[in-house]
Structure formats: structure tokens, C-alpha cells
Amino acid sequence: MFDFRFAINSFPKILSVAPTTIVLSIIATLIGLILAILIVIIRERKIKVLDSIAAIYVSFIRGTPIIVQLYVVYYGLPQLLVALRGMGINTNSNGLPVILIAILAYSFNASANISESIRSAYHSVDYQQYEAAVSVGMKPTRAMTRIVVPQLITNLIPNFSNLFLDLIKDTAIVYNIGIVEIMAKANIMSSLGFKYIETYLDALIIYVFICWFFAKLFQIFEIIARKRISHTQEFV
Amino acid sequence: MLLDIKNIKKTLKNNHVLKGIDLSIEKGEVVAIIGPSGSGKTTLLRNINFLETADSGMMKFRDQQIDMAKPSKEKILWTRRHMAMVFQNYNLFKNKTALENISEGLIFGQNMEKKTAESLAEAALNQVGLIDKKDFYPSQLSGGQQQRIGIARATVLNPDIVLFDEPTSALDPELVGTVLRDMKQLAEKGQTMIVVTHQMSFARNVADRVIFFADGEIIEQGNAEEVFDHPQNDRTRKFLSAIAEDY
Numbered sequence A: 001m002f003d004f005r006f007a008i009n010s011f012p013k014i015l016s017v018a019p020t021t022i023v024l025s026i027i028a029t030l031i032g033l034i035l036a037i038l039i040v041i042i043r044e045r046k047i048k049v050l051d052s053i054a055a056i057y058v059s060f061i062r063g064t065p066i067i068v069q070l071y072v073v074y075y076g077l078p079q080l081l082v083a084l085r086g087m088g089i090n091t092n093s094n095g096l097p098v099i100l101i102a103i104l105a106y107s108f109n110a111s112a113n114i115s116e117s118i119r120s121a122y123h124s125v126d127y128q129q130y131e132a133a134v135s136v137g138m139k140p141t142r143a144m145t146r147i148v149v150p151q152l153i154t155n156l157i158p159n160f161s162n163l164f165l166d167l168i169k170d171t172a173i174v175y176n177i178g179i180v181e182i183m184a185k186a187n188i189m190s191s192l193g194f195k196y197i198e199t200y201l202d203a204l205i206i207y208v209f210i211c212w213f214f215a216k217l218f219q220i221f222e223i224i225a226r227k228r229i230s231h232t233q234e235f236v
Numbered sequence B: 001m002l003l004d005i006k007n008i009k010k011t012l013k014n015n016h017v018l019k020g021i022d023l024s025i026e027k028g029e030v031v032a033i034i035g036p037s038g039s040g041k042t043t044l045l046r047n048i049n050f051l052e053t054a055d056s057g058m059m060k061f062r063d064q065q066i067d068m069a070k071p072s073k074e075k076i077l078w079t080r081r082h083m084a085m086v087f088q089n090y091n092l093f094k095n096k097t098a099l100e101n102i103s104e105g106l107i108f109g110q111n112m113e114k115k116t117a118e119s120l121a122e123a124a125l126n127q128v129g130l131i132d133k134k135d136f137y138p139s140q141l142s143g144g145q146q147q148r149i150g151i152a153r154a155t156v157l158n159p160d161i162v163l164f165d166e167p168t169s170a171l172d173p174e175l176v177g178t179v180l181r182d183m184k185q186l187a188e189k190g191q192t193m194i195v196v197t198h199q200m201s202f203a204r205n206v207a208d209r210v211i212f213f214a215d216g217e218i219i220e221q222g223n224a225e226e227v228f229d230h231p232q233n234d235r236t237r238k239f240l241s242a243i244a245e246d247y
Helices: A005-013 A018-044 A049-062 A064-084 A098-125 A127-135 A138-179 A183-195 A199-230 B041-049 B073-082 B098-108 B114-127 B143-155 B172-188 B200-205 B226-228 B236-244
Strands: B001-014 B016-023 B030-034 B056-061 B066-069 B083-086 B161-165 B193-194 B208-214 B219-222
Touching: A005 A049, A005 A127, A005 A199, A018 A049, A018 A098, A018 A138, A018 A199, A018 B219, A049 A098, A064 A098, A064 A138, A064 B016, A064 B219, A127 A138, A127 B143, A127 B161, A138 A183, A138 A199, A138 B001, A183 A199, B001 B030, B016 B041, B030 B200, B041 B161, B041 B193, B073 B083, B083 B143, B098 B114, B098 B143, B098 B200, B114 B143, B143 B161, B143 B172, B172 B200, B193 B200, B200 B226, B208 B226, B208 B236, B219 B226, B219 B236
Parallel strands: B030 B193, B030 B208, B083 B161, B161 B193
Antiparallel strands: B001 B016, B001 B056, B056 B066, B208 B219
């Protein structure tokens, strides 16, 4: 039988760890975004050597499951720090908080996906506008920031929103390395009460609400950005 | 001599697009470049504005001597700030209004104050009769209106030379007239212009000099009467008879 009381009592307890999920997702996405911008600049400017390294990095991350990446960082990073200490660099591998490991793993993951989205958004702005901008005497960087980048951002928002929602959902596996977020809390509550559907339904509702909220937020951003550009709108 | 280009060469994938062209332009001259598609006319213009880099060639523009194969960033910027270009597909900034499209180059290319730039841009819009469209985005304007704003964007910079790259080729036939009228007005004001065009009527009636261009070379040049009525070269005659219904 579905235990309504248990479901309702568990709900606030699971909700109380929702900030972990949200904070992890936001920080990882922000770091990922910064890395992604670097990757895009390296790849689009075809900077020697770095260009191929970035391409391999991106295809590597996009070609492996996030849980494997998480484990590689979880088990690999402390060993790397030990090795670095052996080389005389002062690192402390013991005090590494798991949340930091999760943020790092998800940042790497986000950087690869976001960089591909930025690249496609960049290529959908026609190059001829850039040419026109330099032909009226703007410096190349000015032409990028005034003309190309604003249009790129507008093109990017829908895809970026999808990636961010995916990342929120992907964080449901970090309980594997001992972080208590929505999914971990649901597991814990289940094993305490030997009731499963109740707590997972709670988790479901919380995830849906979080994703709905952010999807709406990005939608509003997009409407604002499109108003400035309006190249898909016709309101003559 | 305002612009003097010597021996510009450009190869694209083993295809000699420009085979050593010499071109001199006097101040105030209107030069029309005609010729079959794919003959390198557009490439020539793009090389003059450094949107592409030539394999070799020297350019003297005003008092500056520039190696067209290895132009420095400063020379490129300087050249572009003394020239302007009008594109076949208008290439208006889609994220800017009609007014901003015109003022952008003044503010960010010539470091003019925003207010001054805007009043100049408004005057330019007034001139082409599109002041009521100043807050419209390119997507809300017809091709003809966009191109006329493209011309205003170029001329508001008060450039020494305006390069026109087939400015009417992408337009509906009924819109061609308004754009040509703007260009004719500009020519009458003494603006130096190099116009790559398929509009023979413009070349014939407005240009001081007509250049017939084919296979990466200047085949023949002279005033309109010489080139259109008494072409010396076989290639020119063939081209003109093929497009005879046009003019």
C-alpha cells in the first residue's frame, strides 16, 4: 500500500538537501562555462597543439558516461595529488572534500558539452556580419563583442538551458561518492522505512519542480534576448 | 592618385583568381567593374579591403604604402577606416536597429561620441528617406531598404573610397531602382566609388570608367562609350552581346 503519511513526512527531509543539488549544478555549470569559452577560443582560432588537445578532450568526455568520469576524478585526483607531493609540490590529498571532487568532475563534463553548443551557436551567426563590422572600421575584438557575441548568446540559450537541466538530473548519481543530495536522501529515507515508491516519488516531484523553475527562467532570458535581436520575430 | 594597386595576385586552390592586376583610381572617380560571374571581381574588392589576403601585390592608398600579401594589423585598420564597403547581401547587423547600424561604425570605428554619431546617422537616414524606419531591425525591412541602409552605413563614415560589391544583385527587380538612385546621387556628389556590378545601365550612365574583367584579368577598360560601343577585345564583345537584352 502507498503510505501517504510516510511520503509527506519524508518530503521536507528530502527537500532540505535540494540546495546541494542546485549549488553543485550551478557551480559546475559556471566553471564549465568558463572552461568551455577557453576551449572554443582555442578551437576556433586553431591555436597549434592546444587545438588538437582540446578536440581530443571534448570527444573523450562526450564519449564516456558521466559516472565513469566521476569515478576517475574521485579515485584519480587524490593519487595525482600524492604524485605531485612526491615531486615536491605541496598538496594535501587527505582533506579533499567530496563535494569538490563532484564539482570538478561535473565542470569537466559541462565544459565539453557547453563548448560544442557555443561552437554551433557561433557558427549560426553569419560571418558576413563580422566582415561588415570590420569594414566599418571596428577592431576585430570589437566586431566580435558588439555584433557576433550578442547574437551567439541568443542562439545559445535554448541549448544551454537543456545542458543545464541535464546536468541537474545527472547529479542524481553523486550519492555514489557519498554526497547527500536529493537522490541520496531519498535512498536513505527508503532504507529507514523500507518504503521505496513514497520517497522516490518525493524526489521525482522535487526534481520536476527544480527543472521546471530553471527551464522557465531560461525561457525568460531568451525572450529578453530575442527582443533585442528580433531576427526570428516579425512584428512589422 | 588616390589608390594605386600594382600586380595583385591571388590563388585559391590552384585556381588563379587574380592574375596580376594593376588598378589606379583617381579621387572622385566612379569606376564600374563588369564581367562574367566567377571572374574575380568580388575577390579584387575583398582584397582591397583586406577581407582576404592576396598572395602578392603592392597598394598605395593616400600616402601609405602597403604590402598586400603581408599587411600589418595597423595598416589593415587604417585602410578600413578610410574606406567603406557595401555588400551584395547587405550584411546589416541583425542585432542592431537601422539607426544603430549606421551609427555603430562612427562610434566604434571612428571613436565618435554617441550623440554626434546618432545625429549624423539620423541625417543619413533622412537622406535616403528611411527616417521613419530608424528603430526597425533588419528583419523588419525589405531588401531594398536594407541595402540603402547598407549604403548609408558606408557613406556616413565619410570614406575616401566606397567599394560596392554587386549591391543590387540580391534585390527584387522592382527594388533595384531605389538603390541605384542613391548610388547615382553619391556619384554626383563626387564620392570616389569602385562598383562591381551587373547593372549595365549604371555602368553606362554613371561610371566615369568601365573595366571589363574576365578570368582574373582586366581585359579592357575605358569610358562607357569605348567599352560598350566600340569594344576592342573579342572577349568583351562576346560578353556584351550575351547580355545585350540587359541594356
